[in-house]
Amino acid sequence: MADVTFESTEFADSYETTEGRVYTVSGQDWDTVLAAPEGEHERIVVNMGPQHPSTHGVLRLILELDGETVTEARCGIGFLHTGIEKNMEFRTWTQGVTFVTRMDYLAPMFNETAYCLAIEKLLGITDQIPERASVIRVMMMELNRMSSHLVALATGGMELGALTAMIFGFRERELILDIFEMVSGLRMNSAFIRPGGVVQDLPAGAEEKIRETVALLRKRYKDTANLLVDNAIWLARTKDIGYLDLTGCMALGVTGPILRATGLPHDLRKSQPYCGYENYDFDVVTADTADVYGRFLIRIQELEQSLRIVEQCLDRLEPGPVMIGDKKVGWPAQLSVGGDGMGNSLDHIKEIMGTSMEALIHHFKLVTEGFRVPAGQVYQAVESPRGELGVHLVSDGGTRPYRVHFRDPSFTNLQAVAAMCEGSMIADVVAAVASIDPVMGGVDR
Amino acid sequence: MSELAVPTEGRPTLDVVEVRRGAFGVHGSGDTSGFGGLVRPVALPVAAERPFGAVFDVIADEVEAGLTARDGAFSDSVERVLVAHEELTFVVRREHLLTFMSVLRDEPGLRFELCLGVTGIHWPGDLGAEFHAVYPLLSITHNRRVRVQTSCPAADIHLPSIVSVYPTNDWHEREAYDFFGIIFDGHPSLTRIEMPDDWLGHPQRKDYPLGGIPVEYKGATVPPADERRSYS
Numbered sequence: 292m293a294d295v296t297f298e299s300t301e302f303a304d305s306y307e308t309t310e311g312r313v314y315t316v317s318g319q320d321w322d323t324v325l326a327a328p329e330g331e332h333e334r335i336v337v338n339m340g341p342q343h344p345s346t347h348g349v350l351r352l353i354l355e356l357d358g359e360t361v362t363e364a365r366c367g368i369g370f371l372h373t374g375i376e377k378n379m380e381f382r383t384w385t386q387g388v389t390f391v392t393r394m395d396y397l398a399p400m401f402n403e404t405a406y407c408l409a410i411e412k413l414l415g416i417t418d419q420i421p422e423r424a425s426v427i428r429v430m431m432m433e434l435n436r437m438s439s440h441l442v443a444l445a446t447g448g449m450e451l452g453a454l455t456a457m458i459f460g461f462r463e464r465e466l467i468l469d470i471f472e473m474v475s476g477l478r479m480n481s482a483f484i485r486p487g488g489v490v491q492d493l494p495a496g497a498e499e500k501i502r503e504t505v506a507l508l509r510k511r512y513k514d515t516a517n518l519l520v521d522n523a524i525w526l527a528r529t530k531d532i533g534y535l536d537l538t539g540c541m542a543l544g545v546t547g548p549i550l551r552a553t554g555l556p557h558d559l560r561k562s563q564p565y566c567g568y569e570n571y572d573f574d575v576v577t578a579d580t581a582d583v584y585g586r587f588l589i590r591i592q593e594l595e596q597s598l599r600i601v602e603q604c605l606d607r608l609e610p611g612p613v614m615i616g617d618k619k620v621g622w623p624a625q626l627s628v629g630g631d632g633m634g635n636s637l638d639h640i641k642e643i644m645g646t647s648m649e650a651l652i653h654h655f656k657l658v659t660e661g662f663r664v665p666a667g668q669v670y671q672a673v674e675s676p677r678g679e680l681g682v683h684l685v686s687d688g689g690t691r692p693y694r695v696h697f698r699d700p701s702f703t704n705l706q707a708v709a710a711m712c713e714g715s716m717i718a719d720v721v722a723a724v725a726s727i728d729p730v731m732g733g734v735d736r
Numbered sequence: 737m738s739e740l741a742v743p744t745e746g747r748p749t750l751d752v753v754e755v756r757r758g759a760f761g762v763h764g765s766g767d768t769s770g771f772g773g774l775v776r777p778v779a780l781p782v783a784a785e786r787p788f789g790a791v792f793d794v795i796a797d798e799v800e801a802g803l804t805a806r807d808g809a810f811s812d813s814v815e816r817v818l819v820a821h822e823e824l825t826f827v828v829r830r831e832h833l834l835t836f837m838s839v840l841r842d843e844p845g846l847r848f849e850l851c852l853g854v855t856g857i858h859w860p861g862d863l864g865a866e867f868h869a870v871y872p873l874l875s876i877t878h879n880r881r882v883r884v885q886t887s888c889p890a891a892d893i894h895l896p897s898i899v900s901v902y903p904t905n906d907w908h909e910r911e912a913y914d915f916f917g918i919i920f921d922g923h924p925s926l927t928r929i930e931m932p933d934d935w936l937g938h939p940q941r942k943d944y945p946l947g948g949i950p951v952e953y954k955g956a957t958v959p960p961a962d963e964r965r966s967y968s
Binding site for chain 2: 363368369372376377378380381412413415417521540542543544545546555557562563659660661666667668669670672679681683685688689690691693694696697702705706735736
């Protein structure tokens with residue numbers, strides 16, 4: 292910035308920089324803007340967000356415009372950084388679940404499962420997880436995949452002006468959150484999946500409720516599809532928008548529906564199954580358009596695949612334990628859902644306080660100190676609704692993680708904004724970002 | 737490596753990265769519990785020898801062939817190979833990292849198309865290699881995973897950027913820089929990504945405090961998390 296001169300009007304200034312004259316169009320400076328010398332390059336940089344309804348949370352987009360065409364697009368993130376990875380280094384392995392569930396807040400079950408699978412791998416107890424616990428995990432994850440996709444479709448529709456799609460999406464999601472509330476006591480951030488299994492068995496009546504909900508969802512999920520799939524306006528807003536081909540996806544590390552929209556059937560549930568996914572019958576949905584419309588279709592069809600898996604889970608549920616038998620890992624607490632959420636069952640407290648001192652000591656040690664995990668590192672990935680959710684865990688042999696790192700798919704996929712948006716119209720940026728479906732809680736952690 | 741890592745005949749050297757003393761945060765002469773005398777070395781899994789098992793030998797052979805084709809030697813690039821939890825890790829010297837990564841990406845028998853970012857790890861006790869960087873990779877073609885690990889000393893905290901090989905690592909390297917201060921040479925724009933631009937310090941380092949204030953609840957005071965009793 293050579294010499295800064297302020298041509299003052301009362302409200303706005305324009306000044307010279309090394310990049311040319313800068314106008315801060317904040318009002319009453321139209322004369323100076325119009326007076327720009329002939330041939331001077333017009334370069335408008337627009338800040339979209341972080342507080343903007345169509346950026347899917349606190350995402351800041353910095354767009355350079357030529358008229359209505361985006362010439363450069365960059366993302367600014369970090370507005371929701373909460374230091375979850377650092378915090379987990381000061382909590383026990385089990386307490387970590389409470390943190391990870393809050394990262395990608397639309398897919399808490401996936402965060403929890405990925406984290407717990409990684410711990411179990413490091414402990415070497417993957418084979419000892421009870422069958423029932425794995426089935427419940429899969430069922431919770433698939434219900435969660437539906438609720439996440441429904442929000443993606445709902446907000447994506449809303450951002451392009453299809454408000455009815457939003458109403459439908461949130462209406463259906465509510466049904467799934469009711470199940471979560473019944474099972475874990477909480478609609479979100481439930482910390483339900485724990486190292487060694489799940490925190491408690493399904494309450495009485497849960498299976499029937501899930502069956503009813505699945506039947507209802509089977510009827511209803513098509514409402515959004517019927518509204519949009521052949522809708523001329525929707526097609527005009529999404530077809531050939533936000534194009535990203537396979538090469539682009541691979542270079543940028545993009546996974547999930549965006550990758551499958553290029554025609555590559557990559558799904559970790561099929562290629563590297565965990566939690567017994569190899570036992571379920573479902574299809575990997577792909578599209579070959581590599582655009583916003585293709586990703587939209589994939590999410591719609593994945594709803595149906597998830598419904599199929601949930602139905603199979605219900606059929607596979609056999610009575611049995613839901614927590615590992617190893618008393619050094621599985622919490623002894625008999626939890627139950629009370630009026631104010633999940634907590635210790637009063638019967639269990641009565642028993643350990645009144646009759647069994649050893650049980651009390653064991654409970655106290657395991658809950659306050661936690662279990663030790665052998666030193667080493669593992670990487671565990673699950674297929675979250677947004678792509679590969681990876682956990683890199685490092686243990687120093689202690690009762691706390693030494694380092695936890697989450698490779699959140701939203702974080703990586705957001706890098707594709709520039710590739711998808713540059714050269715497009717500014718209105719299509721909204722469509723492209725909606726199709727990436729970033730969740731800033733996961734991006735920033 | 738600390739003083740405990742003395743190689744003995746016939747036994748693999750322990751990869752001791754730290755030695756912990758005491759427990760519950762008890763230190764010094766005021767200790768009557770006896771826990772202050774506890775000594776616990778923190779040792780990471782030791783180097784694996786061939787055969788590595790499963791397809792790991794195939795991967796290692798392909799890597800060796802690829803490095804040779806690029807005028808490199810396996811033993812020059814790879815410090816050691818780790819096999820644990822059915823996962824293969826190549827510990828690579830940082831000066832050979834970029835070549836190593838291009839071998840992993842380009843060799844037809846390897847084809848690790850997808851780099852899944854980089855994790856920084858701070859081991860203040862691992863003198864000469866205080867900062868580790870770990871890159872998980874996935875080959876969709878062959879459905880295999882592999883991990884590459886490298887390190888740099890705190891005195892010269894530089895690693896080569898692999899953005900030229902895996903553009904996806906752009907943000908991941910910025911994140912590792914932000915949180916650990918690892919400088920990735922050759923990165924197109926190494927700036928902070930999560931913390932504000934004018935932030936001081938690198939929060940994920942072990943000497944960076946967690947922070948927090950005591951919380952009073954129903955008459956009892958709970959200290960902040962990093963001042964609570966520690967069992968590690």
